[in-house]
Structure formats: structure tokens, C-alpha cells
Amino acid sequence: xxTNSCPSPIPPPGxxxxxxxxxxxxxxxxPHLAPNGRAAANSPAHKFxxxxxxxxxxxxxxxxxxLGLSPWHGRTSLTYRRQRGPLSVQRxxxxxxxxxHLYLLHPPGGVVGGDGLxxxxxxxxxxxxxxxxPGATKFYRSAGDRAHQFTTLRLGSHATLEWLPxxxxxxxxxxxxxxxRVELTPSSRFLGWECQCLGRPALAEGFDSGDLDCQFQLWxxxxxxxxxxxxxxxxxxxxxxxxxxxxxxATLLATPAGAxxxxxxxSQLGEALTSGVTLLxxxxxxxxxxxxxxxxxxxxxxxxAGLRPPVLGLEPCPPRIWAT
Numbered sequence: 614x615x616t617n618s619c620p621s622p623i624p625p626p627g628x629x630x631x632x633x634x635x636x637x638x639x640x641x642x643x644p645h646l647a648p649n650g651r652a653a654a655n656s657p658a659h660k661f662x663x664x665x666x667x668x669x670x671x672x673x674x675x676x677x678x679x680l681g682l683s684p685w686h687g688r689t690s691l692t693y694r695r696q697r698g699p700l701s702v703q704r705x706x707x708x709x710x711x712x713x714h715l716y717l718l719h720p721p722g723g724v725v726g727g728d729g730l731x732x733x734x735x736x737x738x739x740x741x742x743x744x745x746x747p748g749a750t751k752f753y754r755s756a757g758d759r760a761h762q763f764t765t766l767r768l769g770s771h772a773t774l775e776w777l778p779x780x781x782x783x784x785x786x787x788x789x790x791x792x793x794r795v796e797l798t799p800s801s802r803f804l805g806w807e808c809q810c811l812g813r814p815a816l817a818e819g820f821d822s823g824d825l826d827c828q829f830q831l832w833x834x835x836x837x838x839x840x841x842x843x844x845x846x847x848x849x850x851x852x853x854x855x856x857x858x859x860x861x862x863a864t865l866l867a868t869p870a871g872a873x874x875x876x877x878x879x880s881q882l883g884e885a886l887t888s889g890v891t892l893l894x895x896x897x898x899x900x901x902x903x904x905x906x907x908x909x910x911x912x913x914x915x916x917x918a919g920l921r922p923p924v925l926g927l928e929p930c931p932p933r934i935w936a937t
Contacts, residue, residue, distance in 0.1 A: 673727025673758065676700035682713055683737040689713040693735075700730060709930040713742045716934055717778070719750065726755030726788055730762040736801075738769040741927075745777040747934050749810075749906075754786030754823075764793040768801035773925050776805030777917070777932070780863070780906045783811050785821045792828040797868070799833060802925050806913050808863035810906050811845065811856075820860065821847055831866065831896070838896050839866070856902060859887065863901040863909050865916060867924045870897035874923055881916055888912065897924075 678700040681693030688711040694702065699720045706714040717732065724730065736742060752760055768774050776795070783789065797803055809827055811820035824846055831839040843862070850856050867874065875892045878899055882888045887902040899916060901909045918929035 673725060673729065673760070674699055674721060675729045676719070677731040677733075678702065678717070679733040679735070680715070681735045681737070682740045682742050684739045687711060689736075689740045689742055691715070700732070706933070708933060709927070711741060712773075712927065712930070713740075714932055715742060715744045716932070717744060717746050719746075723751035723753050724760045724762065724789070725753045726760055727758035728760045732762075732764045733767075734765070734774070735767045736769055736772040736774055739771045740769065741773040743775040743777065743932060745932050745934065746779050747937075749780045749782050750778070752781060752783045752787045752789045752825075754784050755788040758788070760787070760789040762789070762791045764791075765796070766794070766805075767796045768798060768803065770798045771800045772798075773802040773927075774805070775917075775921075775925070776803070776807075778807065780808035780810050780861075780910070782813065782906075783809065783820065783823065783825055785812055785819060785823055787823040787825060789824075790826040790828075792830070794830045795832065797831070797833045797838075802869065803831075804865075804867045804917065804920060804924055806863060806865040806917070808861065808901075808906065808909055808913075809843070811850070811860045811862075814860045814904050815906075820845075820850070823847070829864065831868075838868075839893070839898070859902050859904055861901070861903050861906055861909055863913065865899040865901075865913050867897040867899075867920050869895040870920070870924055871895060874920060877919060878916055881912070881919065 676698030677696065679693070679695040680691060680702060682689050683692045685692065688707060691705050691713060701718045701720070703716040703718060708714060719730070734742075734744060766774060766776060781791065793807060795803060795805070807829060809825070811825070812818045825844070827843040827845070829839070829841045830837065841864070845856070850858050856862055870892065872892070874897055875890060878890045878897065882890060889900045891898045897920070899913070901912060903909060914931070918931070921927050921929050
């Protein structure tokens, strides 16, 4: 069996049968079924809480994806997946053995006014996963309706998550709200980033109109570690408090971290005036402000590779999708 495929439903003789992958494609999919064909009272939907999504009156695409990951026979397996609408995930990859690499997919290729995306990733105790996207997410000009993207990442005790989506590109005229909430325990580990690009600077297209509302929240046992909100309009972008008119802003977070990691990141930033790093207790916060998503990606990838061993106890292993 290839290490880059999901566990086979029919193991070789003498091998334990793996935990089943529960798949629910939303309304009309019927109840979760146990291996004996009966509805499972202890299904993953019960374990991870109520299903996400639901009916909506919004005129755009409404999509939701809920994933559950659990340790199983020496590696983290995707044991629960519930999806509705055009939002899905590729089969898991295991390039480093036990860590589950997942690629989130949004087949329409972009988000328009009225669209709503909801993503939920739940890691059980001791699970280890890396989640990324195959390309940038584009938020297009809106004729009036607002687009929404809500992401919730929940980590159990001693769980490890790397949240590494590629950048969000916001076209001029966009009306969008994005919110990411990460819920940790004192023993879980997190290393992740998010990047927002206003307009398309590579094509000399600015951000001349629109309304963008970005929130990022990091919690530990219902205690806030970091609560951020960035509200962007063309008028608010001027001045030191408004991104100084620069189009690309990004944040990288790592926990638990300490003074050694802080000093190392400082050495990587050098004299760059639009990058900085801060240590808040054991939370390392790295900022980028500039005019290039490529420069941001290269910087954050280098920092991610250097922080992975001390923060997560793992050697660098870039997702293969980044090389395509």
C-alpha cells in the first residue's frame, strides 16, 4: 500500500481493520452509517458537534466542509468528512509517514458576492496535520452582495496543526468578510499563516474601491491569545495605520515558542522595514507588509521551515503541491 493513499478498506489478512471514513455530502445524504449498515449513534458528527452549513437565502454558492482527523495505527487519518456545495478536500498524503497532509479545494476557482464558504477542521488528541491549498483564493468584484468565508480550527490535547493556505487575492470592488478562529489546548501546537493581497500588484491593478473585513482569533481554553481585525477600504489604506498604501499584508503565528525562536526569526528578517516579529508569552507573531506575494511567500516559507523543528518537533517537509 502506498504511503500516499488513504487506508485500504480491506486490510491484508492478520492486519487490524482501520477506522472507517465517514462521508456526508450534506442535505439528503442520509444518516451516518456504521460498518453494519445501521445509523451510528456515536458517529463523528456526534463527536465533533453539530454539522456546519445549513440552508440560506443568499444568492451565491453556499459551501461547507467539516473534517475530523484522528490518530490511527501510527499515523493521523481523515476519519470524518462532511461537505456541501463546491468545497472539498483531496485524499490525504503522507510524505513524512505519520503527519496527514491535506489540500483544500474550491472548484469554482474564486469567490463572488453572495458566496459563503465555511470550513471546520477538528483534530482529536495527538493528531498531526498540515493543511494547505493548491493556489491562491480570489475574491472578485461584487455588484452589491457580500461574500463570507468562515474557518474554525479546533485542536485536542497534544495535537499539532499547520495551517498554510496560499494567499487571498481581493480584486478592487470586493465586498467580503473573512474570519478564522483557532482553538487550542495548553498542550497543542500550532504553526500557521494567512496572507491578504489587495488588488493585483503584479498587473499594476490597485484596490480603488471595495470593503474588506478580516478577522483572526487565537484562543486557548476559551482564553483569547490574539484577537485581530483588519477593516480595509480605499480611504483607510493611507497613512501608517492603514497599511501605508501597500497591497500585501500577512501574519505568521507559532506556539509554543520562546526567546531562541524570536532571535532566529529576527536574524531572518534583517533590516527589512516592513517586516517584524513579536513574542507574546509563548506565542510568536511575525508580520509582513509589502508589495509582493512572492516575496511574502518566500520569507514565510523560510521561517516556517526554520521554526518547524523547535516548535513542532518535525523536520521541514514542504507539501508537494507547492512545487507544481
